[in-house]
Structure formats: C-alpha cells, structure tokens
Amino acid sequence: MPELRKDPIIGRWVIIANERAKRPNDFKADQAGMKEVLPCPFCEGDEHMTPPEIRSIRKEGTKPNEPGWDVRVVPNDSPVLRIEGDLNKRPHGIYDMMNGVGANEIIIETPEHIDHMSDLSPEQISKVLLTYKERIEDLEGDKRFKYVLIFKNHKPAAGATNIKHCRSQLIALPACPKSVKGELEGARKYFEYKDRCVFCDIVSQELSDKKRLILDIDGFVAISPFAARFPFETWILPKKHSSDFTSIDKNSSVGLAKVLKELLSRMNKLLNDPPYNYIIHTAPYRRAKEGYWSSIEHDYHWHIEVIPRLTRVAGFEWGTGFYINPTPPEDAAKFLREVK
C-alpha cells in the first residue's frame, strides 16, 4: 500500500510509492548537454574573463582580479536581476509589479578546474561557506533586499551552464520568496502550538529513530526527510537551534563542510554522478528586530536542501504540489548510509 505523508513544516502531502520502490540503479541521470565549454572563465589566471570581483579570499600581497585567490565572488555576467535602480513598486490595473532589482553573484569555489565540490578539501569548502556568510551579511546593508538565496546547480540537467568548474550562486531579492514564507509560517504555527521549534523536533526524532539518519558529524545531521518530495532528497541541519545560516563561524563551518563533502561524494558514487541542486534556507533579513520579526529567531531553523535530479516532474505535481516519490526515505537513507 502506498503511503501519504505530510511535511510537518508546510503541510505538503507526498505520495511515497513504496510498492514500486526504486533503487539507485533504477534511475538514469540525465547527462544532457555535457560537452564542455572552454576556455573556463573560472580558472586561476583567467580572471579577466569575468566581471571584476566583488570579494575574494586571497593570499596576502596579491591584488584583486589577479591569481592568488582561494574563493572568488563575481557578478553573474547575464544576471536575472539588475543591481542598479529603484524598486518603483506600482500597480498595473489589478496587478502588482516592481522593477527587477537584485544582486546575482557567482561564488567560484576553487581556483583549480575541479567539477565536483566533493573533491575539494573540507578546509576549502569551509572557505566557500564562510564566503556565503560574508555575502549575506554584506548585502543586508542594501535596504532594497529582503532575502538572499544561495544555491548550486550542478550540471545542465539541474539548470547549470556547462562549465566544469564548481561554483554556486547567490540571488538577493526585494521580496521574501513564497516557499520560505511558507516555512516561516508553518514553523511559527508549530511553535505557537508546541512552544518548540519544529526543525529541532525533527532532528531529535531522526536521531532517536535512526531510520532516516544518514550522517551525524560535528554538530550537523544529514537526513532523508519523512515526507521527501524527491528520491534521495536530503536535508542538512545544525543540531543546535539557529534561525540564521550566518550564525556559522570558522569552527562550525568546517563541520558543515565535512557533512556536505561526505554527502555529495556518497550521492556521486551511489547515483552515478547525478545532476543536483542544493539550496540554503535561512531566515530573511530582519532589520526591525521586534514584533513579527523577533519570533523568527526561535521558531525558524536554517537548513540546506540537497536534491538530486533523478525524476521528471509531471502535470500532476505542477497541478497540485502533491509529489510522488518512488523511493521511500528510509530506503534512500539506508543506501546513503551504506556507501563505502
């Protein structure tokens, strides 16, 4: 009998199709468009191929836009939003609109031509994570922005252009995205009812159940969510409650880097180098630290969602937000735990 499971945060129902459960080898990852684009604009020595850098972690004595860096942040040269200008919020008849103002940056994760984040050292990944933190904090100064989304598209089937050099992206938005709002509202309702953070309750149940637990390293867990939408969807959460990704520090960022590296390399082995996305869900900017905003600190909990792109989303999913997952999360977690 298939199961219907409800996401405890936003109330989304998912069909877990355990009767036709799919194993890792049942998926054929879409390797479309893998002809590489060369020369690579993200390699050390080719700094002139990108717009001037916004920020970098570099060796002492080296100059911006020259070799000598570890992590480099540059504007996306075909940005989806524009950095200059006013929002000019306005009606259009019954509709609402504003100018497409925002930031769109590329975080180049290594000076070497390496395709997989999981091939970087934990120390290098930690530098990438601290760069995310720094960018989110820096952009808070721009009052037009309400949210910064950090995400990674790996491979063309996951929305990336085909340059085999690992990187992530940042988009700063003038409105809080709907899916983050949904999580904030769901987490608040749970907190009002239980006086506990729903994510903390999830972490605690998964640590005691163990069936959906994949990794538990240095203060972070990787779990298969109970109501996972996609096969092998995995969430990484800090065990210690925190609403903001920017609460990570040099020390904890190495722990997070270890979990991320380990998870991505296991997915890579188990699922034959699949296209994937990850996204960081963190609290929105709260420039007013009171009223509605102050409670986010206890009721929300930042996390990373990692989604291998193994299935196609059909009309049913678009039409209902009711996902069909052919791999029970308990099976996915077991496979990922057992990868050598």
Place this chain on the structure above:
Amino acid sequence: MPELRKDPIIGRWVIIANERAKRPNDFKADQAGMKEVLPCPFCEGDEHMTPPEIRSIRKEGTKPNEPGWDVRVVPNDSPVLRIEGDLNKRPHGIYDMMNGVGANEIIIETPEHIDHMSDLSPEQISKVLLTYKERIEDLEGDKRFKYVLIFKNHKPAAGATNIKHCRSQLIALPACPKSVKGELEGARKYFEYKDRCVFCDIVSQELSDKKRLILDIDGFVAISPFAARFPFETWILPKKHSSDFTSIDKNSSVGLAKVLKELLSRMNKLLNDPPYNYIIHTAPYRRAKEGYWSSIEHDYHWHIEVIPRLTRVAGFEWGTGFYINPTPPEDAAKFLREVK
C-alpha cells in the same frame, strides 16, 4: 530592466526576464524517449489490454469492454494510489501519515490512434470534457475523497509513458492539494477585501487590456497570465463566474472544446509540437454546504492551466518558488494570437 510581477491569486513573485526575451524558435522542445510503445492498449479493438472499463460513452447496443465507444475510462494499471482500504490516519512520532488510498483513472479520448488532442473534433473533445465532469461527480459519492485532479501529460518530457494515443488522467485524493488550497485562500482574501472574485477581475482586465488575451470564444477566454511562471503558460477561464468545473453542460462544453482545440493546435504549430501538461483547477468537494465551504462558491473560479514544457526548472526555482520566465506574457500572447 527585468520586471518582478506578483500573481494576484496566491502572491507568488515571478521574474519576467524581458531583457533576454526568448522567442518561440529559441526553445528546443525535449523530444526524449519518443520511440513508440506498440501495440497500443488504448485503440478500439484492443480493449482486453486494459483493466475493465469504469465508464464509457458508447454507441447504443454495444457492450462494455468491446468496440463501439467514443470515450473510455479505465483504471490506471500501475496506479499511484490504491482504491481499496481505509485511510487509517495516524501519527509517526511528530509526523502525520495515512494510507495511500485514492483513484487513478485513464480517460482515453478517442478510439482512433491519434496522438494530439487538437486533432480531435470539438464534438469529440466535448465528450471528453463531459466525461471528466461525470467522473468528478461520480467520485463525490466516495466520502474518502476530498479532491479530484484532472490532468494531461503529453509526451515523455511532460511525464507521459510513450504511447501515442491521446488520453488524460484523473487522481482522486483524500486531502486537498496544497496548491489548490493556496488558490482558495488567496481568492478568499481577495473576495473579503474587494467583494469580487479575483478571477472575474482578471478576466475583465484581460478583456479590456487585450495585450495578454489569446482567444475569446463562446464564453471562454485563453490568456497569458500576468505573472506567468513559464514561457507560453496559458490559462483558460469561463467568462461567467463558476467555482466548479462540473457546472459545464453539453452546450458550454462545446465552447470549451473549441478553445482547447484552438489553443493546443496553435501551441503545436508555434512551438514545434512541444511536450505539455494541462491541469484543471476546480473547487474541492464540499459535502457540508455551510460555513467555510459555502463561500467557495463565490470566491473561487475554476480554470485550466496549460504549460508547454520548454525550460528546465533549476535550484533557484525549487528553493524559492520564485520563477524566472524568459518570455514576457504579452509577447507569448501576441505570438499565439498571430499563429495562422
């Protein structure tokens, strides 16, 4: 300058990337997996290849599961939900789940081996639409179900198995899907504020603006939504307010069939036979006709969403529900209006 536009019903923001606007020829439809599966289980004469029919429109004197039908409804032989059993709603620690009980039916739209719905006559399509209506009404008798979703997946890239015989699907669900709930709530808020149906206001603005209007035939309009998520996304709405798709009758179903046929054949020509999905959004079952439920009748408005599958959804979209649409809806409507 790109634009940020807000969907007036559910408040979703969309980036309209008008600076790098894409024209119909810029999209390469994914024609993956087009090797046909034969013999076709949906052709007249091959009735034994499907499970026994649930319902059919057939010529007088012919028997079920024999030739002589116009439209035939059969259970999906690998259903995502099971028709037998109790829901058995239960907790699993902090989580909620129930048995995967539901109906999953295939509506075979023609006895002939025809791939495109747009190649059927309006009279034939009208029979398909009246079959949808009959199935939704019939399933209301099963108190386990709260919602019936009717949808079509055309071609493998849109989630279909590769049988070139036009058909749609129905899934009856024991919970109202999240995206329908979002529309119901948004429409209710709008009604409370304005004392008008938001969809009626949309129809009225589009009829006067004309920039996003594609078709206006026999009481139905096809429009490019102001905050379309996808290039060439199109909505079909009845001009006369109605919350329930089941309010269509023999007469109005022919008008709706004409709009659907015309729209699908224009998309087919303009976008080079793209994979697409359509879904019908109608009000949920309201067995208690009072309280919360009674207001749905005036504040909700059924419609069909047609989505050609031309772009890939990347991490950014999954992470935020913040879509990037590279074809401004006004351009899409103009292209679709001008197809000969």
